[in-house]
Amino acid sequence: MESRNEFHRDTWVEVDLDAIQHNIQQIAGQIGLDVAIMAVVKANAYGHGYLPVARTALASGATHLAVAFIDEALFLRKQGITAPIMVLGASRPEDAGIAAANEIQLTVYSKEWVVQAVPHIQNKPLLIHVKCDTGMGRIGLKTADELREIEQEAARHDTIKIEGIYTHFATADETDTRYADEQAERFRKLIDHMKVKPPLIHASNSAAALMRRDSFFSIIRFGISMYGLSPSNEIADKLPARLTPALSFHSTVVHVKKVEPGEKISYGSTYEAAGQEWIGTLPVGYADGWIRKMQGFEVLIDGKRVPIVGRVCMDQCMIRMPENYPVGTKVTLIGRQNGDAILIDEVADHLETINYEVACAIAARVPRIYSKKNKSVFVLNSLN
Known part of the structure; x- marks a missing residue:
């Protein structure tokens, strides 16, 4: 995505402004003109x-x-x-x-x-x-x-x-x-x-x-x-309007290593490789709102679900990959990739919280890319 040239992180949020417009038009159709x-x-x-x-x-x-x-x-x-x-x-x-x-x-x-x-x-x-x-x-x-x-x-x-x-x-x-x-x-x-x-x-x-x-x-x-987003899981399948999530959250693989059986990953050595494994490092962590409790959660790489292994660090976390993906490979934390999707409600369920908190927790230091009609329109980076 060309807009990523405007910041220097390999972690970012994408916000679809067309989805915001769609959702407002959906509710407008429900409530009436008065x-x-x-x-x-x-x-x-x-x-x-x-x-x-x-x-x-x-x-x-x-x-x-x-x-x-x-x-x-x-x-x-x-x-x-x-x-x-x-x-x-x-x-x-x-x-x-x-x-x-x-x-x-x-x-x-x-x-x-x-x-x-x-x-x-x-x-x-x-x-x-x-x-x-x-x-x-x-x-x-x-x-x-x-x-x-x-x-x-x-x-x-x-x-x-x-x-x-x-x-x-x-x-x-x-x-x-x-x-x-x-x-x-x-x-x-x-x-x-x-x-x-x-x-x-x-x-x-x-x-x-x-x-x-x-x-x-x-x-x-x-x-x-x-x-x-639905106000709750309890009424999600009863909503009269078709809502479209506006936010997705992405990162990239910045380092790849092959580890041997028994090698440990991250703080506290809470994860130990069961065999030869490919471990990818992502530049996203709890300071970005991707908190320590996300250990064990799955993300998408090449459309495949892979687990976060070891404790999430302040600025980085690690994933266990099924093969040797090259540095620069896109990883989706929230959103769609190659036919699969990680929904924000899935993240909320893992954290035993609500979707509101997940969205609000994504730190301001994570750049936002805004798109309209599938074109990037501008980037909002709080550090610029």
């Missing part, structure tokens, strides 16, 4: 890259972006993103001014926050989204009285405007809908207590957007499934 899409690009767009994903999402039909912290929103503003950006996490009241000045919408869940924030807001009004805790147990108000207090306090100031109200489902990615049903009912009751309904009312994350038509309201938050 419901907007907020693309969630927090955590470096779940490891896929803030700016390329944000631009692709907006060009593909999303109208809003969501991040976790003000710093993420400011980064997007500095890169020229002008679309509405909402911060999903907690923000300090004293940062309300910089948020307002940059037209960044903040999550609020107490009257006290509004009181403390007002003195810091100068020229532009701050748009806020009131977060309701209907059963997630993170941040958010729980009672109609708390909601009324925020609404009344915001009405006293020209510099505060309630732009939205929202909640977050804890179990929308499970087939048992009872708890999510309870959350949805609590949320509707809280909305009913508002004197003035705000423009944006939202509850749906990816799972709810795909599985619960009753939770669409005016806008959905499209997160994990925008990247082509």
Whole structure:
């Protein structure tokens, strides 16, 4: 791939922007024209890259972006993103001014926050989204009285405007809908207590957007499934939309050796060759997010599954190859190669975690190559 000439590592991630567009169009077909899409690009767009994903999402039909912290929103503003950006996490009241000045919408869940924030807001009004805790147990108000207090306090100031109200489902990615049903009912009751309904009312994350038509309201938050991944294994075969994974992860063989029976590999000598074996070294390790627990997992070389042997090092790991492959041979850690595929969900199962964590864990130092219509369009290397 020509784009690899723009960096000097033999390990890289490829992100298919057409897949991002496809997934957004799939969800748009599910929710209908009267419901907007907020693309969630927090955590470096779940490891896929803030700016390329944000631009692709907006060009593909999303109208809003969501991040976790003000710093993420400011980064997007500095890169020229002008679309509405909402911060999903907690923000300090004293940062309300910089948020307002940059037209960044903040999550609020107490009257006290509004009181403390007002003195810091100068020229532009701050748009806020009131977060309701209907059963997630993170941040958010729980009672109609708390909601009324925020609404009344915001009405006293020209510099505060309630732009939205929202909640977050804890179990929308499970087939048992009872708890999510309870959350949805609590949320509707809280909305009913508002004197003035705000423009944006939202509850749906990816799972709810795909599985619960009753939770669409005016806008959905499209997160994990925008990247082509199922919110959980439990509902993966029940999704009404056909999703396409956007991310693949690759490396190359940088050294080959033939070892004899009894020779040991890597730290702790945890692997011992049973016979004559070809061992290939890959320049990827736990500092790249390919953690030590990946020992014993399989990767693809020449379309064949081969195991990682010995402990994964900080910057390197070793594989047992069926033959003497030359230095420079491509190895796929996540993705497709010659008719086989290592899915990110397979990695997650091996690590006893979820696909979200696997994608987010791929370090920023790993270069990203972005493609559109099967052509490399640019490379994002955090070290340049």
